[in-house]
Structure formats: C-alpha cells, structure tokens
Amino acid sequence: MAMLMIGELARRTGVKVNTIRFYEDIALMPKAARTDSGRRTYSEADVKRLKFIRNGRDLGFSTEELKSLIALSEHPDLDCGAAAAIARRHLLAVEARMSRLMLMRRELERVAANCDGGRMADCQVIGAIAEAPSH
Amino acid sequence: MAMLMIGELARRTGVKVNTIRFYEDIALMPKAARTDSGRRTYSEADVKRLKFIRNGRDLGFSTEELKSLIALSEHPDLDCGAAAAIARRHLLAVEARMSRLMLMRRELERVAANCDGGRMADCQVIGAIAEAPSH
DNA sequence: TCTTGATCCTCCAGTGACTGGAGGATGTAT
DNA sequence: ATACATCCTCCAGTCACTGGAGGATCAAGA
Incomplete structure (x- = not known):
C-alpha cells in the first residue's frame, strides 16, 4: 500500500502538519516510520486515526480522553468489563453534551425563525442555555 | 435584589473565581460593580450569563463566539437579518456537532453492550467516528 | 548538471483559555 | 484583639495548538 508524507496526511485529514508532529510528541499518534532521509511516512490506518482524533477534539474530548478511546478500540483482548466501563463513562459525557x-x-x-423579517423581540438564547444541565 | 460576591457566584455557576475575573478581563463578562472596598458584586443576571458561558464553553464554543451569541440576545433592536444570519451560522455548527x-x-x-460479559470482538469506535462529517 | 520551488526536518516562541499561588487588604465571628 | 475566610492584584504555569526561523531533501525543468 502507498505510503504518504506528512503534507498529504495533513491535506486528507484537515490537521496541520505542525499539529501532526505535535500529536506524535504527546503520543496521541504513534511514532511515524521514517524514510532514509528522515521523513515521516504514514498509512491509511493513520489517516483514519487522525480523522478520528480531529473529530474527537472538535467535539471537546481532551487528548487524554482520545488516547483512552483509541486504546479501547485497539485492544480487543482487553478485559471486557473494563472496556465496557470506559465506554459507558464516555457515553454519559456524550449524552450530557447532546442534551x-x-x-x-x-x-x-x-431565534433564526423569529428574527427573519421582523423585529427581534425576545431573544432567549442565554435564558434557555443557562438552565441546561451541566456536565 | 441581593448582590453576591465573586465566591458565591463561583459556587452557583461552577466557574472558578479566577476564571470569572479572567472573563471580565477579556470582556466576556461585563466590568463588575464594586463595593467601597473594591470587591466585585454581581446580580442574578450575571449568574444566568455565566451559566450560559459555562455551558457554551463546555460545548466547544470559543469566547469570541459566545460574545457574539450574547450580543445577539442582548440587542433586540439589532438588525434582524444580521441576527438571524448569526444564529443560522451557529445552528449549522451545532448540527454538525450533534451528528x-x-x-x-x-x-x-x-461497545458497551457487546463487551459486557463476553470478548470484545470488533471495537469500531475509531472507524465509525473517523468517517463522520467534519464541521 | 544545476537551480528553483515545494516539502520536509528540528527547535522555539507565541496564543487562547484557563489555573494556581504569592503577597497583601478586608470582613466577620469569637 | 485575634483568627480565619474571602477578597484584591499580579504573575507564572499548563494544555493544545500555531507559526516561523534556519536548514536539508527531492522532483522537475532549463
């Protein structure tokens, strides 16, 4: 399978080159293999992993949380009770965010509907969101 | 109405004292009124605003985005087309996040269901999320 | 073959959004 | 009068990037 350079990986995932290197530093991405001249090379699996990280970060998960989610999906031999527990914990966080x-x-x-073509009488954005369930 | 000190506001909103002062610095919260001795005082409106900010930050909105959302809800006299446009832009972001x-x-x-009491055969956490629509 | 331009490398400083602590004033309760 | 909590300002540190300097590498064209 064709190996890609860091620039191509960046283009395919929307993650900046510097950020990919940073992810390697903090071990969120594995240490990339190198060419003879020292350039990092990546596979399709790396594209997937990085897309996942991008989505996860965007959804507000910390790099540590993403590491644990990745570990979850990478070790099918992991104790099932533990895996399920981790998954359920993340599930709660996801559900709180969704609500x-x-x-x-x-x-x-x-707001978008009411405002359209009229006066904006009572924008209750803050009022509504202020009372939403916290975490 | 009873005015509160910064510590009480912190307790009621779950936002740390230092963070509240930081929000004042960056004008996400208005400059608080002060007692004679220089202590900040707050009202119920501030509690609401801060709860909103806390929720918004938690959901991944930047402080700048929150400023524009707050401005939206604080100026009912604002041009309605503009307000609706801002709201729709945020709506798109919210919908992408939700999906x-x-x-x-x-x-x-x-994962939680499959793992429970069995072997974890094929955790597709990454695979599933990697392909999700990006913002 | 030589050069030009894109891409890569490492290292480091800066940003956004906090977080915590030092050092000192003020308020309240005994 | 003495504690002790809470407040103040200021400043340094953390997390997750982001951008740039300075230099090597590579592929393509003159």
Missing part, C-alpha cells in the same frame, strides 16, 4: 446541544439548537432555530 | 456526537454515542453503546 445541551439540543437546547442550544432549539433556541437558535427559534 | 458526530450521535455517531459516537451509537458506537459507544454498541
């Missing part, structure tokens, strides 16, 4: 996002969406929809 | 969170939730549910 707050739903509130925010509803309110933004209302 | 990725839904994918992550589905996969975590599957």
Whole structure:
C-alpha cells in the first residue's frame, strides 16, 4: 500500500502538519516510520486515526480522553468489563453534551425563525442555555 | 435584589473565581460593580450569563463566539437579518456537532453492550467516528 | 548538471483559555 | 484583639495548538 508524507496526511485529514508532529510528541499518534532521509511516512490506518482524533477534539474530548478511546478500540483482548466501563463513562459525557446541544439548537432555530423579517423581540438564547444541565 | 460576591457566584455557576475575573478581563463578562472596598458584586443576571458561558464553553464554543451569541440576545433592536444570519451560522455548527456526537454515542453503546460479559470482538469506535462529517 | 520551488526536518516562541499561588487588604465571628 | 475566610492584584504555569526561523531533501525543468 502507498505510503504518504506528512503534507498529504495533513491535506486528507484537515490537521496541520505542525499539529501532526505535535500529536506524535504527546503520543496521541504513534511514532511515524521514517524514510532514509528522515521523513515521516504514514498509512491509511493513520489517516483514519487522525480523522478520528480531529473529530474527537472538535467535539471537546481532551487528548487524554482520545488516547483512552483509541486504546479501547485497539485492544480487543482487553478485559471486557473494563472496556465496557470506559465506554459507558464516555457515553454519559456524550449524552450530557447532546442534551445541551439540543437546547442550544432549539433556541437558535427559534431565534433564526423569529428574527427573519421582523423585529427581534425576545431573544432567549442565554435564558434557555443557562438552565441546561451541566456536565 | 441581593448582590453576591465573586465566591458565591463561583459556587452557583461552577466557574472558578479566577476564571470569572479572567472573563471580565477579556470582556466576556461585563466590568463588575464594586463595593467601597473594591470587591466585585454581581446580580442574578450575571449568574444566568455565566451559566450560559459555562455551558457554551463546555460545548466547544470559543469566547469570541459566545460574545457574539450574547450580543445577539442582548440587542433586540439589532438588525434582524444580521441576527438571524448569526444564529443560522451557529445552528449549522451545532448540527454538525450533534451528528458526530450521535455517531459516537451509537458506537459507544454498541461497545458497551457487546463487551459486557463476553470478548470484545470488533471495537469500531475509531472507524465509525473517523468517517463522520467534519464541521 | 544545476537551480528553483515545494516539502520536509528540528527547535522555539507565541496564543487562547484557563489555573494556581504569592503577597497583601478586608470582613466577620469569637 | 485575634483568627480565619474571602477578597484584591499580579504573575507564572499548563494544555493544545500555531507559526516561523534556519536548514536539508527531492522532483522537475532549463
């Protein structure tokens, strides 16, 4: 399979070159193999992993959380009870986030609809989101 | 109405004292009124605003985005077309986030269920999330 | 073959959004 | 009057990047 250089990996994933190197430093990405002249090379698996990291970061997971999620999916031999527990813990966080996002969406929809072509009488964006469940 | 000190505001919102002062510095929170001895005082409106900020930050909005959302809800006299446009822009971001969170939730549910009391055969956490739509 | 331009390398300084602590003033309770 | 909590300002540190300097490497064209 064709190996890619760091620039191509960056283009395919939307993660900057410097950021990819940074991820290697903090071990979020594995140490890349190198060509004779020292350039990093990547595979399709790296593209997937990096896309996952990008999405995860964007959704507000920390690099440490992503490491544990990656570990979860990379060690099928891991103790199942432990894996399930980690998954459930992440699940709770995901669900809390979703319920707050739903509130925010509803309110933004209302604002966008109400405002359109009229006066903006009572924008309750803050009021609605302030009361949303925390974490 | 009773005014609160910064410590009480921190307790009620879950935002640290230092962070509240930091928000004032960057104008995410308005300059707080002061007592004669120089201590900051806050109202119920500040509690709401800060809860909103906390939720918003937690959901991954930047302080600049939150400033624009707050401005949106604080100026009902603002041009409605502009306000609706800002709201719709945020709406798109919120929807993209939700669809990725839904994918992550589905996969975590599957992992949690499949793993429980068996061997973890094929954890597809990364595979599933890697292909999710990006922002 | 030589050169030009793109890409790569390492190293380091800067940014955004906090977080924690030093050093000192103020408020309240005994 | 003495504690002790809470407040103040200022500043250094952390996390997760981001950008740039200074220099090597490579592929393509004159």
